Amino acid sequence: MDQTKNKDHRQIGQELDLFSFHDVAPGAVFWHPKGWLIYLALQDFIRGLLIKEGYTEISSPVMVKSDLFRKSGHWEHYKENIFSLDIEAESYSLKPMNCPESALIYSAKTRSYQDLPIRYSDFGILHRNELSGVLGGLFRVRQFTIDDAHHFVRPDQIQEEIHQLLLLITDFYKSFINPSSLLPNFIYLQCLTRQWAILKFGNKRKMTWKKP
Template sequence: MPNLKDHRQIGAELDLYSFHDTAPGAVFWHHKGYLIYRSLQDYLRSELLSNGYDEVFTPVMVKSDLFKKSGHWDFYSENIFKLEQEKEIYALKPMNCPEACLIYGSKVRSYQELPIRLADFGILHRNELSGVLGGLFRVRQFTIDDAHHFVRPDQIQKEIEDLLVFVEKFYKLFGFRSEFMLATKPDKAMGDSKLWEEAEKDLEQALKAAKVKYGIKEKDGAFYGPKIDIHIKDSQERDWQLATIQLDFQIPEKMELEYIGKDGRPKRPVIIHRAITGSLERFMGILVEHYQGGFPLWLSPVQVAILPITDEQLGYAKVVKEKLEAENIRAEVDERSERLQAKIRDAALQKIPYLAIIGKSEFESKSVSIRTREGKDLGKLELTKFIQKIKEEIDKKV
């Protein structure tokens, strides 16, 4: 087993992020770390579009009344950051759900409109004691790839099934193996027991239909509804619980949400809370350790290191960089007057996937000599062919 590093060490070596006492539990994203974060978010966004979501963005600071109405204040108050303004208590939101409900409730909804899926990369704050904060894994400020599906009871099963397929596909992209756990009604549960029974049956049917591996966690559901917890195994065989798909019968009740049914009468929708990465900050920490900093091409903050052999090729190296950037490929030129071996070593240590070496013959033939960060020599390629190859690999997310 090679020497494994933790994400704090890798983050410092690769200049991805830092932490400062002035903001305990909050991440300072450096340019390269933020490029990875954004690439991940861009991918999630593209999937949202093709899966029928509407993306919304809701306020960070709201009056505490909202969380009192939603019921979070009673159970969650000690984790909520509070501010007083003009004799009014405000909260930094610890979750997006109540605000998603306000958007849902902002107009009359008909049964034909459902499901309505609202995604929100809102900025959340939860108070954790400063002693337990650590790196990207325990933070106070974070973003969840959050979404709320407002559905009719008859839509639950299909909606969950589609979600399970979506989630599994997403995790496969990173080489994670996923396992699903159905958590059923706890002893202390709210709501109609017939509704619970139906919902548990729906979730189990969905798990079967999606053909995923699953187990049962008896009586481990939330008091407001059953859920599916999703665990993954990373490259070091560590188990992480990332996502939850959670049915909720209570918030729609508390927030008085309705839709007009086929019979013209108002009905209550059911909410599915779901996140796939969970906290993006924590997910980034897991990815950094999973890949040990050697991200796949599409996520790499610098995708190509351009290494001129002597200063004479510097001009051409800059032209190559411009051509790559014009195709949205992230590239950097090593302008130092170091020996080529040193430049190759440093680029590989920075885990840059491709090293494009430029000497006299490459300049004359408008080409580049390509090496990978693993030390594989791919030989000389015409620049246009190299660009085409990289673009295809980025698109395929390898």
């Protein structure tokens, strides 16, 4: 075990026949059978937590017109990290995030305030044009899957939604690491949320929190 701690995760992945990297696809993982089984098991575990908390899973295209990211504001700040290509005189992009696509799904029909909150989960495949010099195993890649969530809520639901999301994150990590190490981060995020609520709503909205 002590020897494993000192090994690079890429070396461990190769020795256990879990995954590999190849020059034909810099920054992208080639999952081997055993590694893919672990990946799917972890994804199923996360999916189970999300379903229990009222999330519905969605999926959206990997490639969309670049105008979507211009409209969302992502293009202005992140265009150098977006893979783009021209098809029939139009610019398309491999999506670097799921946010605009989730908003399109939400806006596909008329909603009532009574429908809220709506919680979407998305295991979307994303691509980001990271510089070759910063790529590093599984930690810094160009293609990856993110267990994303998008909440559509009323203003009076924001506090509780953030709190429940923090509890969900805490419950997930409790399964893998010492829960006591999570508490400082949980308290820090609570404080940030409280400060945001005061700036947004003043002192009118009562801030109450439950212990994780």
